[in-house]
Amino acid sequence: MRTIQARGIVKGSVAGPALVCRKAFSFLGDVDMDTGVIIAKGHEHAGESIAGRVLIYPETKGSSGGCLVLMVLAKQQRQPAALVLMKEADPNIVEGAIVAGVAVVCSTQEDLLALVPSGAAVTVDGTAGTISF
Amino acid sequence: MNLTAEERHMLDGQRGPVLAKALDYLVQFGEAFGAERFVDVIYAHYPAEMSIYRGNVEDAVEYAGTGARVCIPTTSSTLACDLDQWDKLGCPRALYDLQAQVVDAHRRMGVLGTYTCTPQWLGFVPPKGSHIISVESSAIVYFNSVLGARTNRGGIFTRYSAVTGKYPLMGYLLDAGRRGTHLFKLHLTPDDLKHESDYSALGFHVGALVGSEVPVLDGLPRSTPTQLLALSAALATSGSVTLFHAPGNTAEADSVEQAFAGASPKATYTVTRKDLQAAYDKLTTVGAGETIDFVTLGCPHATLEQLRHVADWFAAQGKRVHADVRLWVCTNRMTRQAGQWEGIVPRIEAAGGFVVSDCCPVESHMRISTCHEHGLPTPQIRAMVTDSTKMARYVGDLIGCKTALRNRDDCLRAAVDGRA
Numbered sequence: 001m002r003t004i005q006a007r008g009i010v011k012g013s014v015a016g017p018a019l020v021c022r023k024a025f026s027f028l029g030d031v032d033m034d035t036g037v038i039i040a041k042g043h044e045h046a047g048e049s050i051a052g053r054v055l056i057y058p059e060t061k062g063s064s065g066g067c068l069v070l071m072v073l074a075k076q077q078r079q080p081a082a083l084v085l086m087k088e089a090d091p092n093i094v095e096g097a098i099v100a101g102v103a104v105v106c107s108t109q110e111d112l113l114a115l116v117p118s119g120a121a122v123t124v125d126g127t128a129g130t131i132s133f
Numbered sequence: 134m135n136l137t138a139e140e141r142h143m144l145d146g147q148r149g150p151v152l153a154k155a156l157d158y159l160v161q162f163g164e165a166f167g168a169e170r171f172v173d174v175i176y177a178h179y180p181a182e183m184s185i186y187r188g189n190v191e192d193a194v195e196y197a198g199t200g201a202r203v204c205i206p207t208t209s210s211t212l213a214c215d216l217d218q219w220d221k222l223g224c225p226r227a228l229y230d231l232q233a234q235v236v237d238a239h240r241r242m243g244v245l246g247t248y249t250c251t252p253q254w255l256g257f258v259p260p261k262g263s264h265i266i267s268v269e270s271s272a273i274v275y276f277n278s279v280l281g282a283r284t285n286r287g288g289i290f291t292r293y294s295a296v297t298g299k300y301p302l303m304g305y306l307l308d309a310g311r312r313g314t315h316l317f318k319l320h321l322t323p324d325d326l327k328h329e330s331d332y333s334a335l336g337f338h339v340g341a342l343v344g345s346e347v348p349v350l351d352g353l354p355r356s357t358p359t360q361l362l363a364l365s366a367a368l369a370t371s372g373s374v375t376l377f378h379a380p381g382n383t384a385e386a387d388s389v390e391q392a393f394a395g396a397s398p399k400a401t402y403t404v405t406r407k408d409l410q411a412a413y414d415k416l417t418t419v420g421a422g423e424t425i426d427f428v429t430l431g432c433p434h435a436t437l438e439q440l441r442h443v444a445d446w447f448a449a450q451g452k453r454v455h456a457d458v459r460l461w462v463c464t465n466r467m468t469r470q471a472g473q474w475e476g477i478v479p480r481i482e483a484a485g486g487f488v489v490s491d492c493c494p495v496e497s498h499m500r501i502s503t504c505h506e507h508g509l510p511t512p513q514i515r516a517m518v519t520d521s522t523k524m525a526r527y528v529g530d531l532i533g534c535k536t537a538l539r540n541r542d543d544c545l546r547a548a549v550d551g552r553a
Contacts, residue, residue, distance in 0.1 A: 009165040010161065010165060033188065067288050068189055068192075068289060071188065092286075092288045094166075095162060095289050095290045096288075098161045098165075099158065099289070104165075
């Protein structure tokens with residue numbers, strides 16, 4: 001097992017299968033709010049759900065409605081298990097994650113996009129700021 | 134974070150579970166970004182536009198039901214319909230009903246029903262150095278830059294700051310976050326900056342180059358509040374600017390040197406008329422003389438003075454809006470009522486225009502995502518003429534029509550002719 005250090009942003013220790021997205025992710029527009037299924041046309045994981053997954057991606061993009069999408073998903077128990085950002089976490093998505101109870105780490109010391117395959121079992125500790133797989 | 138005794142009491146639940154939870158969220162938020170302590174915020178501008186999304190109306194109603202109340206002056210940002218004229222403007226009853234629930238929830242919480250992107254035109258002008266929290270990107274840039282109040286880009290947590298009166302000391306609240314990063318030397322004549330649309334084009338050009346950093350505009354002539362708001366809105370359209378400095382116009386830096394606080398610019402650019410023209414060209418996707426069917430003024434929401442200009446133009450020309458064109462002049466409800474009293478609104482309406490409040494074309498039943506949400510047919514708008522780069526930029530994606538960026542008088546001419 002390997003452990004990579006990152007910056008802990010939102011607390012919580014969770015495990016789940018990885019979902020690795022190579023491009024910046026927009027919660028508003030890329031995800032169906034009822035199901036958590038990725039609906040963005042041409043997305044590498046179109047048709048897959050982010051619910052219960054450890055979402056590993058470079059950074060968040062798009063509208064400030066993203067925080068709301070996380071909150072709506074959480075009300076239906078369809079939120080991701082954790083968010084792992086290669087770059088800085090933006091305040092908007094952090095707000096959504098805090099209310100939704102989704103652990104967040106960011107600014108990982110290594111580029112996980114190349115290291116972790118989608119589906120791999122990953123543990124995230126939002127307080128310690130670590131990712132283990 | 135280091136908390137005061139008062140804040141600790143709030144967090145411990147001694148002032149009730151609603152405030153305890155709100156402050157707990159803000160502590161987590163502050164700690165995520167390394168804030169050492171809280172500051173007291175004196176004003177909040179509160180989000181309302183997201184109420185068109187499923188889940189958010191229920192959330193607003195549920196939160197009001199907890200008994201939460203704002204403890205500082207709190208204005209509200211735009212809704213997705215005009216509360217008085219929704220029917221006349223083609224908004225479906227279902228969307229109005231949804232918005233009415235949000236209005237009721239806000240009232241119960243003590244949020245003022247201003248429903249505008251320009252609360253500063255209603256007298257909400259926080260003083261230099263004060264800490265506030267605001268949504269609405271154009272207002273955020275105006276508050277920070279023109280007034281020198283301090284705010285980050287607010288989101289849903291604006292709610293928790295409004296009920297606790299607290300915000301973590303971080304980002305643009307700190308002196309270190311407010312230094313200039315990029316220098317723009319303006320080689321522009323007064324003629325180049327005659328219209329508000331010229332300021333909008335300038336902001337659009339600068340915002341695209343500076344992204345989310347802090348531009349310093351050297352050589353901006355003394356400008357009016359509406360010109361500076363046009364600039365602010367555009368900076369946050371092509372970029373995600375939160376603060377700019379323009380010595381002689383903005384609150385904090387009297388000179389370029391002061392704006393950079395001793396540091397050197399990361400990059401220096403020269404801006405000429407050509408750059409402004411490029412913004413006009415980029416946002417104009419209909420050919421000159423082509424048929425247009427929509428004209429929007431008042432992005433951001435117009436002042437009483439701007440409404441008067443429109444009324445005076447129609448009076449001077451003695452013309453009416455073309456039968457196939459809709460003219461929306463957007464403002465807030467209080468300014469519309471003042472315009473009614475002044476006789477300005479009746480004159481615009483007599484010429485065939487609408488003076489719309491609480492919303493705008495992008496925040497309305499014409500937004501494609503809103504249509505999908507409510508099972509409505511999408512709007513069949515062919516081309517919109519506007520004097521705002523923000524409106525032009527967003528209608529392309531959100532309403533799916535062609536656009537033309539023109540100065541205000543040319544927009545009105547297009548409304549009369551039905552051609553760009």
